[in-house]
Amino acid sequence: MPIALQRERFVSTMKEQAEIGGTADGGLHRLTLSDDDKEIRDWFMEQMTAADLSVRVDEFGNMFGRRAGTDPDAKPVLVGSHLDSQPYGGIYDGALGVIAALELIRTLNDNEIETEHPIEIVNWTNEEGSRFQPAMQGSGVWAGAHDLEEEYAKTDVDGTVFKDELERIGYKGDEPCEPPEEYEAYLELHVEQGPYLEENGKDVGVVTGIVGFTWGAITFYGEADHSGPTPMHYRQDALVAAADVITQIRRIPSTLGERTVGTTGYIDAKPNSINIIPEEVTFTWGFRDPSDDVIDEARRRVLEEAEWAAEREGLEWEYEDRMRAPAVEFAEGCVDAVQTAADELGYDSMQIFSGAGHDATHMHSICDTGMVFAVSENGKSHNESEYTSWDDCYAAASTLANAAVDLAGGAQ
Amino acid sequence: MPIALQRERFVSTMKEQAEIGGTADGGLHRLTLSDDDKEIRDWFMEQMTAADLSVRVDEFGNMFGRRAGTDPDAKPVLVGSHLDSQPYGGIYDGALGVIAALELIRTLNDNEIETEHPIEIVNWTNEEGSRFQPAMQGSGVWAGAHDLEEEYAKTDVDGTVFKDELERIGYKGDEPCEPPEEYEAYLELHVEQGPYLEENGKDVGVVTGIVGFTWGAITFYGEADHSGPTPMHYRQDALVAAADVITQIRRIPSTLGERTVGTTGYIDAKPNSINIIPEEVTFTWGFRDPSDDVIDEARRRVLEEAEWAAEREGLEWEYEDRMRAPAVEFAEGCVDAVQTAADELGYDSMQIFSGAGHDATHMHSICDTGMVFAVSENGKSHNESEYTSWDDCYAAASTLANAAVDLAGGAQ
Numbered sequence: 001m002p003i004a005l006q007r008e009r010f011v012s013t014m015k016e017q018a019e020i021g022g023t024a025d026g027g028l029h030r031l032t033l034s035d036d037d038k039e040i041r042d043w044f045m046e047q048m049t050a051a052d053l054s055v056r057v058d059e060f061g062n063m064f065g066r067r068a069g070t071d072p073d074a075k076p077v078l079v080g081s082h083l084d085s086q087p088y089g090g091i092y093d094g095a096l097g098v099i100a101a102l103e104l105i106r107t108l109n110d111n112e113i114e115t116e117h118p119i120e121i122v123n124w125t126n127e128e129g130s131r132f133q134p135a136m137q138g139s140g141v142w143a144g145a146h147d148l149e150e151e152y153a154k155t156d157v158d159g160t161v162f163k164d165e166l167e168r169i170g171y172k173g174d175e176p177c178e179p180p181e182e183y184e185a186y187l188e189l190h191v192e193q194g195p196y197l198e199e200n201g202k203d204v205g206v207v208t209g210i211v212g213f214t215w216g217a218i219t220f221y222g223e224a225d226h227s228g229p230t231p232m233h234y235r236q237d238a239l240v241a242a243a244d245v246i247t248q249i250r251r252i253p254s255t256l257g258e259r260t261v262g263t264t265g266y267i268d269a270k271p272n273s274i275n276i277i278p279e280e281v282t283f284t285w286g287f288r289d290p291s292d293d294v295i296d297e298a299r300r301r302v303l304e305e306a307e308w309a310a311e312r313e314g315l316e317w318e319y320e321d322r323m324r325a326p327a328v329e330f331a332e333g334c335v336d337a338v339q340t341a342a343d344e345l346g347y348d349s350m351q352i353f354s355g356a357g358h359d360a361t362h363m364h365s366i367c368d369t370g371m372v373f374a375v376s377e378n379g380k381s382h383n384e385s386e387y388t389s390w391d392d393c394y395a396a397a398s399t400l401a402n403a404a405v406d407l408a409g410g411a412q
Numbered sequence: 413m414p415i416a417l418q419r420e421r422f423v424s425t426m427k428e429q430a431e432i433g434g435t436a437d438g439g440l441h442r443l444t445l446s447d448d449d450k451e452i453r454d455w456f457m458e459q460m461t462a463a464d465l466s467v468r469v470d471e472f473g474n475m476f477g478r479r480a481g482t483d484p485d486a487k488p489v490l491v492g493s494h495l496d497s498q499p500y501g502g503i504y505d506g507a508l509g510v511i512a513a514l515e516l517i518r519t520l521n522d523n524e525i526e527t528e529h530p531i532e533i534v535n536w537t538n539e540e541g542s543r544f545q546p547a548m549q550g551s552g553v554w555a556g557a558h559d560l561e562e563e564y565a566k567t568d569v570d571g572t573v574f575k576d577e578l579e580r581i582g583y584k585g586d587e588p589c590e591p592p593e594e595y596e597a598y599l600e601l602h603v604e605q606g607p608y609l610e611e612n613g614k615d616v617g618v619v620t621g622i623v624g625f626t627w628g629a630i631t632f633y634g635e636a637d638h639s640g641p642t643p644m645h646y647r648q649d650a651l652v653a654a655a656d657v658i659t660q661i662r663r664i665p666s667t668l669g670e671r672t673v674g675t676t677g678y679i680d681a682k683p684n685s686i687n688i689i690p691e692e693v694t695f696t697w698g699f700r701d702p703s704d705d706v707i708d709e710a711r712r713r714v715l716e717e718a719e720w721a722a723e724r725e726g727l728e729w730e731y732e733d734r735m736r737a738p739a740v741e742f743a744e745g746c747v748d749a750v751q752t753a754a755d756e757l758g759y760d761s762m763q764i765f766s767g768a769g770h771d772a773t774h775m776h777s778i779c780d781t782g783m784v785f786a787v788s789e790n791g792k793s794h795n796e797s798e799y800t801s802w803d804d805c806y807a808a809a810s811t812l813a814n815a816a817v818d819l820a821g822g823a824q
Contacts (some may be wrong), residue, residue, distance in 0.1 A: 123731060135687075193643030211527055211640065215686055217450060226794050227675035228623065228700050229606030229767030232665050234791060240662040246655035253644050263639035264651055265686045274627055274677045274696045274734070276794065284686045288640050322686070355641030382638045382688060 002344050002402045002412060003107055010103045010397060011390050017043070017083070017099060018091035023122025027373075028085035028095075032126035033061070033162070038150050038169035040083045044098070053121070057173030059124035060148065061166050062138045067105055069118040070412060075184035077408040078367075079104065079400065080122030082138075082359060086130050090386025092393070097189040098123050100397035104404055116409025117184050121365055124359045125171075131156045134323070139359035144365050148177055150313060164345045179366055185334055185407045186363035189372040189400040191388050195353050195379030203347040204397045205373030206339045210354040211259065211362050212327035213288040214299045217266075217280060218245065218306050221316040224271060224279035239269050239278035241309035241317075248305040249285055252298055253368075260289045262298060284322070290353045292327050328361055334370025334407065341402035342372075347395050356381075368407075372400045413727060414756050414814045415519055415823060423802050424517045429455070429495070429511060430503035439796025440497035440507075444538035445473070445574070450581035452495045456510070456535055457822050463517045467534070469585030470590075472560065474550045475570040479517055481530040482824060487596035489527075489820045490779075491516065491812065492534030494550075494771060497543050501602075502798025504805070508703040508786060509601040510535050512809035516816055523566035528821025536771045537583075543568045546735075553589050555778050560589055591778055596745055597819045598775035601784040603800050605769050615621050615759040615807045617785030619711050620752045622766040622773050623671065624739030625700040626711045628679075630657065630718050633728040636683060636691035651690035653721035653729075660717040661697055664710055671699045671765060674710060696734070702741050702765045725730030740773055746782025746819065753814035754784075759807050768793075779818075784812045 020040045021030030031034045044063060048055050053065030055238075066076065080098025101121035108115070124142075129135025132154045140146040151162035166172045196206050222238035246264045253260035267283040287298035303319060310317040335351070342349040352373060363369045374396035377387040405411050414725040432452045434443030442448045456475060460467050465477030478488065513533035520527070536554075541547025544566045552558040556658025564575035578584045609617050634650035658676045665672035699710035715731060722729040747763070754761040764785060766772075775781045786808035789799040817823050 046633055110668075189514060192641060193638050194636065195646055213640070224795065225792065226605050226626070227677055227698050228769070229425050229604065229672065230673065231607065231767075232673055234607055237629070237659060237662065237675070239679065239735075241674075243655035243658035243662075246651060247659060249500075250644075250649065250652040259643075261640065261644055263640065263687075263689055263731065264655075265639055265690060266684050268684075269679050272678050273679075274698060275675075276677050277675055278677060286686060324562075346539050355643075356638055357640070367770050379642060380637065381641070383636060 001112060003111065003405060005103050005107050005394065005398055007394050009392060013099050013103065014096065014393065017095050018371065019117040020134065022083065023088065023384060025247050025384045026309050028089050029087060030085040030092050031087065031131045032084040032128065033165035033169055037084055041171055044083060049104055051102065051109060053105060056173055056175050056176040058172055058177045060138050060141050061171040061173065062142055062177065063123040064120055066118050066120040067108065069116050069408065070114050071116045072336045074409065075182050076118035076120045077404055078120045078122055078186045079404050080124065081188050081190055082124045082127035084126055084128050086128050086382045088384050089382055090384060092191045092386055092388045093381055094127055096191060096393055100189045103397060104401040107401065114412045115405060127359055132162050133260040136357055136362055137358050142179065143362035145362050146180065184369040185368045186360060186366065187334065187370050187372065187400060187404050187407065188358055188360045189396050190358055191381060192373040192376040193379065193381035194376065196352055197350065197373060197375040198377060200350055202341050202350045203392065204349045205352045206335060206342060206349050207354050207371035207373055208335055208351045209290060209327060209329040209332065210357060211288040212292050212295050212325050215284065215285060215286050215294050215323040216319055217282055217284045218279065218319045218347055219282040219317060220310060222277065222279050222313060225277045227275050230277060235277055236314045238275050238281040238315060241313045241315055242267065242281040242283050244309040245302065246283060249302060249327040252301050256298055257275045257289050257291065257294050259328050260287065260294055262287045286354060289309055290327050292383050325357060325361065328364045330370045331368035331402065334368050335383050337403040337406045338370050338372050338399060341399045341406060345398055345402065347399060372396050372403065415523065415525065415817060417515050417519050417806065417810055417813055419806050425511050425515065426805065429507050433497065435796060437796045440503050443499065443501060443543045444496040444540065445577035447582055449496055453583055456495060458513055463514065463521060465517060467586050469583055470587040470589045471585055472550050472589040473583040473585065474554055474589065474785060475535040476532055478530050479520065481528050481820065482526050483528045484629060486821065487530040487594050488530035488532045489596045489816055490532045490534055490598045491816045493600050493602055494536045494539035496538055496540050496750060498540050498794045499732050501794055502796060504603045504798055504800045505793055506539055508603060508805055512601045512812050515809060516813040519813065526824045527817060528824065531820050539771055544574050548769055548771050548774055551774040554591065555591065555774035557774050564607065564665050574805040582599040595779040597780045598772065598778065599782050599812060599816050599819065600770060600772045601786065602770055603792035603793060604785040604788040605791065606788065608764055609762065609785060609787040610637065610789060612762055614762045614797050615804065616754050616761045616811050617786050618747060618754060618761050618766045619766050619783035620747050620763045621702060621739060622739040622769060623700040623702050624704050624707050625698060626707050626734045626736050627696065627698050627735040629694055630695045630729055630731045631692065631694040632722060634689065634691050634725060637689045639689055641688050642689060647689055648726045649689050650675050650693040650727060652691040653725045653727055654695050655680065656721040657717050658695060658713065661714060668710055669701050669703065669706050671759055672699065672706055672710065673767065674699045700767060700810060702739050714758065715820050731805050737769060737773065740776045742782045743780035746780050749815040749818045750782050750811060753811045753818060757814065759811060782815065784808050784815065
């Protein structure tokens with residue numbers, strides 16, 4: 001029989017966390033290592049302690065709470081997400097996965113259910129990457145993808161150093177930032193942040209993997225000149241070439257795959273004056289797809305387009321690769337556990353690839369990993385208008401809880 | 413017989429002025445109403461006094477020096493340009509026209525040549541518009557195109573008020589900023605800032621008018637969303653639409669006229685983050701042509717393109733007209749005087765439309781107006797690499813001088 005979360009307590013806990021760093025418009029402003037982050041961490045520490053968890057904080061601020069299993073040799077199942085938010089994000093992104101993990105522990109306690117494997121819950125430091133880059137920083141250091149000292153030295157726009165802020169809020173713990181032992185599995189619940197579950201009328205998403213992506217920047221170098229007396233055929237206009245490539249970044253995905261997306265999110269033009277031909281323009285590309293071959297092909301095409309655009313305008317140009325995350329396919333065992341849980345709970349589910357990166361991206365290199373998606377209305381996220389109904393939150397949390405118990409050897 | 417300027421004195425005076433606000437790379441940093449502007453004004457005042465001119469400074473800082481004519485009822489011929497520069501401009505833009513006017517006066521004095529009409533030379537305040545907008549400000553107020561008090565209240569990027577700076581450098585004069593009487597004609601020598609004279613192997617340009625222009629800005633309103641999980645067909649990407657229109661702004665001129673130019677000089681994207689679909693993008697258009705019909709058609713087409721681009725991306729949009737300067741055709745008498753002077757001096761000339769605005773734009777509404785162009789090597793200007801050979805400077809200055817004397821009733 002599936003275990004049943006207490007819906008009322010779960011919803012009120014979600015509302016309680018949303019008050020810390022809550023905005024007037026119903027969103028969250030809870031930037032990593034801010035005073036609000038300290039407050040939500042203090043609150044989460046209290047909840048873990050109240051749930052009799054054995055708590056650890058590592059030297060990067062990642063917070064763990066473990067509930068022992070019956071078999072002293074069994075590897076723990078890790079469940080969690082993040083409590084930090086975008087500058088003006090929603091109340092579900094990240095927090096839903098942490099609160100669901102906490103509610104799982106409370107439910108096991110209430111019903112005195114034991115599991116063979118320990119179950120550990122986690123709040124990862126700085127998933128969002130808004131204040132300090134990169135995103136998924138805490139899980140990345142923990143999983144060995146980033147160097148601890150390099151990440152300590154990162155600064156925000158005001159020049160504040162990551163490590164200083166971590167110490168200031170009192171969350172530079174004593175544990176090394178690395179797995180203390182082998183793990184059985186990692187499970188994460190997150191809002192979809194896309195429209196597919198809602199579009200297909202589903203209750204919950206069984207995530208089969210995470211799209212990979214390529215990020216980079218192209219700079220065109222033209223020549224600044226007076227926009228009046230300079231004939232068109234004398235011009236070397238860096239912005240025209242950038243515009244050419246940006247329209248292609250909109251077009252390339254439609255030639256590659258159903259799930260391919262491409263975006264220019266950033267552009268900077270110099271000298272940026274109405275009356276001067278733009279001399280230097282930098283802009284970014286970003287492509288995502290479940291297939292690494294498609295991602296590499298999209299990158300190849302955008303660079304080809306840049307070469308052609310530079311030739312047309314007579315420009316010098318260069319590019320910089322900024323990130324290349326491989327596509328991740330989740331372990332069959334984890335996907336099956338999530339699918340089985342959804343089925344047993346009677347939820348209408350679909351298997352889906354995640355279009356965004358999550359802490360699960362890094363955990364994939366440590367142990368078998370899986371994810372549950374909750375419905376995002378209108379696919380909105382990173383925005384105060386992000387919304388998931390309590391029904392959908394509960395469905396996803398219940399699926400997560402049962403899948404976790406399953407992976408931990410079942411309820412005993 | 414044409415009057416002959418003293419080449420050596422003319423060149424050394426050009427070099428002397430270039431030392432005030434001169435940059436290490438041989439350009440000028442002589443922003444309007446700066447300490448350097450005060451210094452060049454003090455220097456120019458000395459030169460005018462030394463040339464026995466009757467000097468006036470008006471309440472907007474425009475500086476005039478008059479040499480009497482033989483007929484007390486004859487209207488004066490005004491000759492000049494501006495001594496302020498772009499932040500990193502060349503040593504010819506503006507200054508060449510003022511120094512040529514000064515050298516004309518000195519030559520008349522040296523040779524005791526009298527003219528029927530008075531000849532007045534002028535240094536207009538703030539032609540460049542780099543520090544305080546708009547460009548051609550001093551001549552604009554003088555000609556009644558702008559309101560004095562409104563222009564007094566303008567501020568630079570540091571919030572410094574125009575009127576305060578004018579008083580600080582001691583150039584808020586007592587004369588009203590308006591024509592004290594009717595004028596016979598206005599002549600201005602300026603560097604071409606375009607490549608046509610050099611391309612055609614000419615010594616000097618006989619300017620027949622100034623292109624008109626339309627300036628405006630378009631803003632697209634899309635929706636910010638995560639660039640990963642948002643499918644392409646859900647997107648309302650403001651930057652893609654802007655890019656579409658910018659490529660059209662490059663293309664439209666080629667469908668309209670030989671001299672039509674179109675430029676997007678400015679773009680601003682929000683939130684301008686690699687990982688977020690752009691929500692709001694503002695960018696500018698600028699079109700210039702000798703024909704007002706062509707200018708209006710270019711503006712109509714860019715707005716049509718914006719409408720189509722907005723429809724394709726599902727965006728809201730709006731536009732703002734920022735400026736519409738009609739094309740100016742110079743008076744036949746002035747064009748003839750310049751052409752005749754060039755011919756008599758044996759210079760190979762061509763008639764040409766100015767692609768940039770000049771103080772002559774405003775003077776056109778006050779009296780018959782004409783211009784002389786000096787060759788700009790590679791068409792470069794608003795740039796420290798702006799260059800005109802001394803031969804070309806001298807040819808243009810000599811043409812200006814003889815045309816001015818002609819319009820003033822001839823040498824007596």
